[in-house]
Amino acid sequence: MAQIEANGMTLVAEPAEADALIINTCGFIDAAKEESVNSIVEAVEMKKRGDIRQLFVAGCLSERYRADLEKELPEVDRFFGVTDFRAIIETLGGSYKYELLGERHLSSPSHSAYLKISEGCDRPCSFCAIPIMRGQHVSTPIEKLVHEATFLREKGTKELILIAQDTTYYGLDLYGERRLPRLLGELADIDGIEWIRLMYAYPSRFPLEALDVMRERDNICRYIDIPLQHADDALLKSMRRGITRRATEELLTEIRHRLPGAAIRTTFIVGYPGETEESFRTLHDFVAEQQFDRLGVFLYSREENTTADILGDPIPHEVKEQRRDALMELQSGISLTKNKARIGDDMRVLCDRIEGDFIVARSEFDAPEVDNEVLVPLGDFNGSPPLGDFVDVAITDAEEYDLMASKRR
Ligand code: SF4
Numbered sequence: 299m300a301q302i303e304a305n306g307m308t309l310v311a312e313p314a315e316a317d318a319l320i321i322n323t324c325g326f327i328d329a330a331k332e333e334s335v336n337s338i339v340e341a342v343e344m345k346k347r348g349d350i351r352q353l354f355v356a357g358c359l360s361e362r363y364r365a366d367l368e369k370e371l372p373e374v375d376r377f378f379g380v381t382d383f384r385a386i387i388e389t390l391g392g393s394y395k396y397e398l399l400g401e402r403h404l405s406s407p408s409h410s411a412y413l414k415i416s417e418g419c420d421r422p423c424s425f426c427a428i429p430i431m432r433g434q435h436v437s438t439p440i441e442k443l444v445h446e447a448t449f450l451r452e453k454g455t456k457e458l459i460l461i462a463q464d465t466t467y468y469g470l471d472l473y474g475e476r477r478l479p480r481l482l483g484e485l486a487d488i489d490g491i492e493w494i495r496l497m498y499a500y501p502s503r504f505p506l507e508a509l510d511v512m513r514e515r516d517n518i519c520r521y522i523d524i525p526l527q528h529a530d531d532a533l534l535k536s537m538r539r540g541i542t543r544r545a546t547e548e549l550l551t552e553i554r555h556r557l558p559g560a561a562i563r564t565t566f567i568v569g570y571p572g573e574t575e576e577s578f579r580t581l582h583d584f585v586a587e588q589q590f591d592r593l594g595v596f597l598y599s600r601e602e603n604t605t606a607d608i609l610g611d612p613i614p615h616e617v618k619e620q621r622r623d624a625l626m627e628l629q630s631g632i633s634l635t636k637n638k639a640r641i642g643d644d645m646r647v648l649c650d651r652i653e654g655d656f657i658v659a660r661s662e663f664d665a666p667e668v669d670n671e672v673l674v675p676l677g678d679f680n681g682s683p684p685l686g687d688f689v690d691v692a693i694t695d696a697e698e699y700d701l702m703a704s705k706r707r
Pocket of ligand 1: 419420421422423426427428429463464500
């Protein structure tokens with residue numbers, strides 16, 4: 299987007315206002331593919347009506363199924379893969395500007411920005427098509443990330459959310475060792491970055507020293523997102539996750555020991571081939587025991603060319619849904635109990651947006667989009683809502699996934 303602007307073109311918010319539309323697709327599970335295809339079909343209709351002149355499709359779906367898509371959707375002017383930035387700019391009539399490296403046009407509110415620390419993945423997870431689309435793990439050098447983070451800070455970013463397909467692998471390809479701890483330290487040194495949040499930390503061979511850096515630095519959130527996928531040993535083995543239930547439990551104990559009070563977020567897959575009632579029960583018991591702070595559940599999606607593809611997709615969709623619902627119901631009780639225990643606490647929250655009569659904010663224990671929110675009455679701010687700023691609040695009430703608060707006087 300920064301390249302488009304630097305070439306004198308204007309980015310617009312509404313598709314109907316555009317001359318050219320570029321759809322950035324996702325393609326890692328059925329639901330994502332469906333959503334991407336629906337968006338393309340809608341845009342094709344717009345093109346037929348003459349609302350837009352050119353239509354381009356980029357990203358993972360296009361990388362994975364380009365030949366099929368070209369055949370099925372001839373109305374699309376051109377398909378691009380995941381790294382074809384230069385070709386996109388040139389097709390639009392511009393020239394790629396290498397000097398812009400690290401500069402971005404922020405599509406999120408500027409106070410909170412994602413920082414992608416690497417691309418691709420070298421893990422062998424049996425169910426996952428992401429390495430097919432994104433290729434092998436390539437870490438971005440620390441100095442480039444510090445440069446990009448400093449640029450973001452100058453644009454007003456206060457919260458950096460570190461993402462990658464696998465953040466704990468960071469550095470192995472580039473430096474021959476895991477450098478996540480050092481990266482965290484160097485980013486934490488940037489003046490004005492007040493929150494750093496770590497997402498997508500793969501559990502196997504977790505670099506434990508990263509937890510010490512997180513504990514020692516005030517501006518790294520006590521928050522960790524660590525997708526576990528399952529808790530049954532046979533399934534973990536079939537999924538090729540490189541970890542057992544016992545090793546997972548030891549890691550969770552270590553995280554809680556080294557990072558007291560941290561919120562732990564995780565995600566699981568239900569309905570993977572071979573998940574029996576008993577193995578699902580193992581997962582259910584594990585969730586009950588571990589009392590995660592945040593939790594998400596995906597339904598297994600059979601993906602061609604993954605190693606699990608040969609196992610078929612024997613578990614009916616309704617059973618997958620029942621299992622997801624059972625886990626989410628369990629988690630909603632856990633989350634309510636945890637949230638109620640926060641009533642009366644003081645918290646520092648970051649104000650994201652206004653909704654109705656409330657400012658919607660987040661604590662350091664919550665990532666945007668996926669986690670809890672803290673609602674503070676707009677009336678507490680005398681007509682000047684502190685959007686993008688931190689405020690100190692007292693928690694007054696709690697629901698399953700939200701907290702109510704009032705501004706501290
Ligand atoms: S670590 Fe994540 S991205 Fe990599 S193969 Fe496993 S599930 Fe896919």
